[in-house]
Amino acid sequence: MITFLRILTGLVLLGLVVLAAILFMPVRxxxxxxxxxxxYTPPEGSGEYAMRLADCSACHTAEGGVPFAGGRKIxxxxxxxxxxxxxxxxxxxxxxxxxxxxRAALYDGIxxxxxxxxxxxxxxxxxxxxEADVRALYAFFMDEVEPVSNAGPETALPFPxxxxxxxxxxxxxxxxxxxxxxxxxxxxxxxxxxxVEAPGHCGACHTxxxxxxxxxxxxxxxxxxLMGGEIDGWTAPPLRGPDSAIRNWSAEDLKLYLAxxxxxxxxxxxxxxxxxxxxxxxxxxxxxxxxxxxxxxxxDPAAGDNAPPVDPPRTADRLDPSAGxxxxxxxxxxxxxxxxxxxxxxxxxxxxxxxxxxxDQVFPELDGNPLVTAPSATGLIDTILNGAEVPSTTxxxxxxxxxxxxxxxxxxxxxxxxxxxxxxxxxxADAVTTADVTARRETxxxxxxxx
Amino acid sequence: xxxxxxxxxxxxFLGGGAGAAALTAMAVPLHAQSxxxxxxxxxxxxxxxxxxxxxxxxxxxxxxxxxxxPGAIEARVPVFxxxxxxxxxxxxxxxYMAGPHIADADPLLGWxxxxxxxxxxxxxxxxxxxxxxxxxxxxxxxxxxxxxQEVMTALSEDEVPLPPELRGLFDLxxxxxxxxxxxxxxxxxxxxxxxxxxxxxxxxxASFLEWVDKHNVxxxxxxxxxxxxxx
Numbered sequence: 001m002i003t004f005l006r007i008l009t010g011l012v013l014l015g016l017v018v019l020a021a022i023l024f025m026p027v028r029x030x031x032x033x034x035x036x037x038x039x040y041t042p043p044e045g046s047g048e049y050a051m052r053l054a055d056c057s058a059c060h061t062a063e064g065g066v067p068f069a070g071g072r073k074i075x076x077x078x079x080x081x082x083x084x085x086x087x088x089x090x091x092x093x094x095x096x097x098x099x100x101x102x103r104a105a106l107y108d109g110i111x112x113x114x115x116x117x118x119x120x121x122x123x124x125x126x127x128x129x130x131e132a133d134v135r136a137l138y139a140f141f142m143d144e145v146e147p148v149s150n151a152g153p154e155t156a157l158p159f160p161x162x163x164x165x166x167x168x169x170x171x172x173x174x175x176x177x178x179x180x181x182x183x184x185x186x187x188x189x190x191x192x193x194x195x196v197e198a199p200g201h202c203g204a205c206h207t208x209x210x211x212x213x214x215x216x217x218x219x220x221x222x223x224x225x226l227m228g229g230e231i232d233g234w235t236a237p238p239l240r241g242p243d244s245a246i247r248n249w250s251a252e253d254l255k256l257y258l259a260x261x262x263x264x265x266x267x268x269x270x271x272x273x274x275x276x277x278x279x280x281x282x283x284x285x286x287x288x289x290x291x292x293x294x295x296x297x298x299x300d301p302a303a304g305d306n307a308p309p310v311d312p313p314r315t316a317d318r319l320d321p322s323a324g325x326x327x328x329x330x331x332x333x334x335x336x337x338x339x340x341x342x343x344x345x346x347x348x349x350x351x352x353x354x355x356x357x358x359x360d361q362v363f364p365e366l367d368g369n370p371l372v373t374a375p376s377a378t379g380l381i382d383t384i385l386n387g388a389e390v391p392s393t394t395x396x397x398x399x400x401x402x403x404x405x406x407x408x409x410x411x412x413x414x415x416x417x418x419x420x421x422x423x424x425x426x427x428x429a430d431a432v433t434t435a436d437v438t439a440r441r442e443t444x445x446x447x448x449x450x451x
Numbered sequence: 452x453x454x455x456x457x458x459x460x461x462x463x464f465l466g467g468g469a470g471a472a473a474l475t476a477m478a479v480p481l482h483a484q485s486x487x488x489x490x491x492x493x494x495x496x497x498x499x500x501x502x503x504x505x506x507x508x509x510x511x512x513x514x515x516x517x518x519x520x521p522g523a524i525e526a527r528v529p530v531f532x533x534x535x536x537x538x539x540x541x542x543x544x545x546x547y548m549a550g551p552h553i554a555d556a557d558p559l560l561g562w563x564x565x566x567x568x569x570x571x572x573x574x575x576x577x578x579x580x581x582x583x584x585x586x587x588x589x590x591x592x593x594x595x596x597x598x599x600q601e602v603m604t605a606l607s608e609d610e611v612p613l614p615p616e617l618r619g620l621f622d623l624x625x626x627x628x629x630x631x632x633x634x635x636x637x638x639x640x641x642x643x644x645x646x647x648x649x650x651x652x653x654x655x656x657a658s659f660l661e662w663v664d665k666h667n668v669x670x671x672x673x674x675x676x677x678x679x680x681x682x
Contacts, residue, residue, distance in 0.1 A: 331661045333672045346675040350657035408679035 027114065027168070029104040030178040034131040042132070047140025050133040053287075054126065054199035055279035059083045062152075068145055069093075071152035074120045075232060077213075079157040081120045089147035102138050107178050109171065116167035118155070119174070124215060125201035127178040133199060174214025181219060192294025193220060195287060200279070205229050205236040205271060220298055233440075234270045234382070235374035240298040245370040255292050256361070259283070260396035267364040267390045267400060269371060270379055281393040326424040330354035340420025343413055347405055356425045362400060367425035377432045380418050381440045384409070406444070411437040485680060488642075494530060497537035498569060505592035506576045507532055507624075513596075513603050514628045521645040523628055531631030531640025532572075541569035555615035564616040568623060575613065575620035582611050635677045644682035647674040654682065 051057065060083045062071035070085035088095040094102065097112055104110040109123035117123065160166060181197060183190050196202045197219050206226045207215040217225030228238035238244040245265070246254055253263040261268030261276040268276050283291070329341050331354050344352075348366075352358050356367035366372050371379045387404030390396075409417065414437045422429035489495075496504045511523035511532070523529070535541060552565035564571065580590040583602060587594055591602060605611050606621045613620065631640030633647070635655065641647065647654050654674030662670060673682040 333670070335671055335673065342672075342681070345672065346656055346679065346681065353658075354661050405679075408677075413679075 027108070027110060029100070029110060030107040030127060032103065032131045032134075033179055036131055036135060040135055042136035042139050046132075046136040047138075047144060049282070049284075050136040050199065051140055052279055052282035053133070053195060054129070054137070054201070055275060056086065056137075058274045058278040059120070060086050066148050066150070068141070069148040069150040069152070071150065076118070076120055078118075078161040080155070081118050081157070082153045082155045083120075085148065085150050085152055086141060087145050087148040087150075088142050089149050092149050092151045093147060094141065095147055099135070099138050102141075103134050106134060106137070109167070116164045116171070118157075118164075118167065119170070122201040122204045124175055125198060125204055125218070127175065128181060128194075128198035128218070130194070130198070170212060170214070173212045174210075176218040186293075188290045188293040189297055191287065192290035192292070195283075195291050196226075196294055200291070202226065202239070205231045206239050220294075226298065230376060231271045233376060233378035235370070235376045235379060236272070237370040237374065239295055245368065246295065248368075251292050251296060254295065255288050256395075258291060259288055260361075260393045261390040262361050262364075262396060262400060264360045265365050266369060266371070267388065267402075269383060269388045269390075273389075273391055276393065277391040281395070327355050338420070339413070339416045341424075343409065343417040344420060344424075347408065347417070351402070361396070366421055367427065369427075372421050373427050373429040375429075377418055377422065377430070377436060378440060380421065381414060381432065381437055382444070384414050384418060385437070385441055386444055406441065411441060485678065488527075491524065491527060491529065494533075496533045498533050498541060499536070499572075502580070502590065502592075503572065503576045504529065504533070506580065506590070507572075509592040509599060510603065510624060511628045511631070513599055514625055515632055520649050523632060525642065526632050526640055526645040527642040528628050528631030528640045530642075531634065531638055532627050534639045535627065535630075536569045536572055541567060543567040552616070554618075558618075562619065564619060566616050571617060571620055571623055575617045578613050578617055579606065579611060579620070636680065637677050644674045644676055644680070648682050 057067055059072055059074065060068045060070050062069070062073075065071055066087075068085070068087045070083045072083045074081045074083060085093040087093040090096055094105075094112070097105070101112045105112075105117065105121070106123055106129065107127040109117040109119065109121060111117055156162065181190070181193055184193075203215050203218060203225055206229050207217055208224055208227055208229050210216045215225075215229075216227075217223065219225060226239040227241055228243070229236045237246075239246060246257075249257070249263065249265060253265060256263040257266060257268065258276065258280045260281065261273065280288075326341070329337060330345060330349065333345060351363040352366050353363075356365060358365050371383065374380070383402065385404065385406035388402045390400040392399045405414070411434045415432045415434045418432040418437070421427065422432065491508070499507060507529045508524070511528045515523040515526070515528065517524055539545065546567075548565070548567070550565060552563055553560075554563050554565065556563045566574065576591075579602070583589060583591045583594060587598055587602075591599060594602065602611070603621075607625075609618065631638075632645075633652075634641055636642060636644060644654060646652075651670070652674060653659075653670060653672060655677045656672075656675050659670070662668075675681050
């Protein structure tokens with residue numbers, strides 16, 4: 001009993017010490033990763049470009065709002081987090097941030113007043129950004145962005161998540177070492193690694209989370225890095241490993257997807273749409289090639305040499321009448337067919353066709369499409385209910401719209417259709433229930449009402 | 452008589468877009484199999500008076516008769532016409548209506564009436580019924596089928612004396628009856644896609660690429676409506 005009490009007291013004391021440490025130990029911020037001269041001026045245009053690489057605008061601009069004036073809602077498992085105003089406004093923006101304070105926000109998630117920022121701000125990835133890019137960003141936000149006075153809504157998470165000091169313990173557990181990345185000597189690969197791992201923060205969505213909700217890896221060396229994650233209920237597909245669909249894409253297809261959100265296989269959707277719209281489409285040709293070289297080589301150094309698979313021709317001839325399976329059922333169009341394929345013929349066949357192969361760069365393939373077969377069917381359900389749109393980009397200016405079917409199909413029908421798609425052609429994924437669909441329809445309605 | 456403007460526009464038909472885009476533009480939250488609507492006898496017209504409603508019921512039944520295959524009544528064509536007249540089509544919202552109107556001009560010069568479609572129905576039905584009272588001592592709806600047939604024939608051959616601004620009544624009625632039989636069910640007619648099923652039209656399915664090379668093979672599936680309803 002005595003021993004037990006002694007242990008208990010010990011634990012309480014230890015807890016108090018840790019708490020005091022969290023509260024009172026001074027926060028040490030990461031210094032500049034390279035010594036640049038005091039009077040260093042970033043090359044013309046490099047600030048705006050670094051902003052594109054890091055996609056600051058996607059989060060710091062409200063839907064339809066003034067760029068960088070904040071107020072965008074970011075849904076997190078803890079509650080709604082609002083991005084803040086990062087225009088150089090003295091009172092409501094970051095006009096009074098010094099370079100060191102700015103760097104501390106990017107590298108260590110520390111606000112000017114010393115408060116800890118929620119990891120919705122991707123400092124876990126930005127802490128690998130080069131000093132040159134930090135300086136370019138600082139110059140851009142201080143000198144090129146117009147100050148906008150906008151206080152925006154305050155983030156108010158429920159207890160205990162509103163205790164920002166708690167984020168400090170999370171950082172101890174979840175963050176990796178700051179610093180620039182190791183070099184392999186292959187310039188394109190190294191540049192690609194930098195872009196993806198640091199400013200591009202691709203891992204924030206595409207890397208699974210560990211027990212403390214940190215990213216399970218931050219660089220190509222970590223086996224779990226880019227092995228697939230989840231964002232807003234959608235699967236962010238793995239970009240490496242045997243389950244990654246992009247393994248079977250040619251380098252051109254991968255590049256086209258990044259630059260325009262569309263290629264011969266897929267159309268961009270969900271959160272990735274913003275990444276293409278606000279960030280990737282602005283990458284220079286060389287930087288896109290670097291990202292492609294890096295992604296293709298990741299964990300599979302020989303991938304660069306693999307011949308891309310040859311696609312069958314894409315005309316009416318391709319609809320081989322002797323084909324079996326799903327295609328045969330859809331082609332025969334027997335009135336007694338099951339509801340799933342019937343709904344496909346009535347609603348989807350016009351654009352995605354009986355072989356589920358769509359049309360190059362216009363209608364995505366549904367056969368083998370990671371969104372269709374993702375572990376979470378949320379993306380598929382949302383796409384059927386609400387439709388989708390590939391944004392306009394410089395290389396492909398026309399946006400591609402897929403109609404919404406939520407008003408045309410009941411929840412039971414969407415579930416039947418989605419279940420059919422997930423097992424059609426070569427696809428093989430779990431069934432979807434009516435309850436899954438009802439839940440997503442309610443989410444969409446709540447969001448529309450909140451707009 | 453050439454009356455191009457009388458059709459509710461094709462654009463209006465498809466609900467704001469052509470082809471596949473038609474699928475995007477549906478306002479009515481109808482799900483696949485909608486419940487059976489109010490029977491026609493109990494339908495409360497939005498535009499027509501009770502007397503006009505009786506006229507339109509009898510007249511459309513005569514133009515597309517019911518038999519072994521469905522007619523205007525089974526397809527709820529009168530409902531379609533009533534709803535159209537109660538809407539922008541009835542009030543000629545997107546027509547040029549500022550005149551000058553020379554109602555008795557040569558019919559080859561097209562639509563010359565100062566009246567909107569809704570007004571043509573209102574005044575035209577009253578005029579035809581008055582003529583029926585005069586010649587047969589009963590309004591159109593109460594005449595024997597054979598007599599109705601004769602009156603309708605006379606109307607179609609301009610032999611019912613009508614003031615010039617009403618002379619388009621028969622063509623308007625015939626045009627709207629066909630539209631009500633074949634327009635998408637979301638407009639109130641073509642109930643359960645009776646018109647489409649009758650002629651084998653597969654509805655808003657939009658693409659038949661896999662059927663292009665199949666000659667003389669009947670297409671097996673029934674139609675689908677813009678609402679997703681399956682026939």
